[in-house]
Amino acid sequence: xxxxxxxxxxxxxxxxxxxxxxxxxxxxxxxxxxxxxxxxxxxxxxxxxxxxxxxxxxxxxxxxxxxxxxxxxxxxxxxxxxxxxxxxxxxxxxxxxxxxxxxxxxxxxxxxxxxxxxxxxxxxxxxxxxxxxxx
Numbered sequence: 661x662x663x664x665x666x667x668x669x670x671x672x673x674x675x676x677x678x679x680x681x682x683x684x685x686x687x688x689x690x691x692x693x694x695x696x697x698x699x700x701x702x703x704x705x706x707x708x709x710x711x712x713x714x715x716x717x718x719x720x721x722x723x724x725x726x727x728x729x730x731x732x733x734x735x736x737x738x739x740x741x742x743x744x745x746x747x748x749x750x751x752x753x754x755x756x757x758x759x760x761x762x763x764x765x766x767x768x769x770x771x772x773x774x775x776x777x778x779x780x781x782x783x784x785x786x787x788x789x790x791x792x793x794x795x
Contacts, residue, residue: 684769688761689744696737696748697757701768705743705778712740712779724776725768732763740778
């Protein structure tokens with residue numbers, strides 16, 4: 661008994677290993693467009709009323725979430741609303757949704773676990789076309 665009590669006291673002083681886990685349940689819903697899927701994470705996506713529609717990675721500079729989604733091959737549009745994210749894939753892309761969905765799920769879960777804002781403040785975003793050049 662003495663050995664067990666000693667081990668318990670000793671283990672209580674050791675640092676605990678915490679393993680981050682994904683605990684988000686994301687539902688998908690079809691849309692009238694077969695190249696678009698709606699991803700409903702079950703939490704509020706935007707903290708205000710409104711929507712954002714991005715048709716390229718360049719247009720998504722105010723949204724870290726949209727930028728991450730555009731890094732997945734075949735994504736051509738990201739639509740963000742208060743309680744869902746709609747993702748559109750390329751018409752000519754041969755990848756079926758069942759191949760793309762795991763990457764999209766992982767991207768959304770990783771993003772929300774990072775606690776980044778879905779939409780950045782306009783003042784914190786710099787545009788390349790308004791950069792000051794030394795000339």
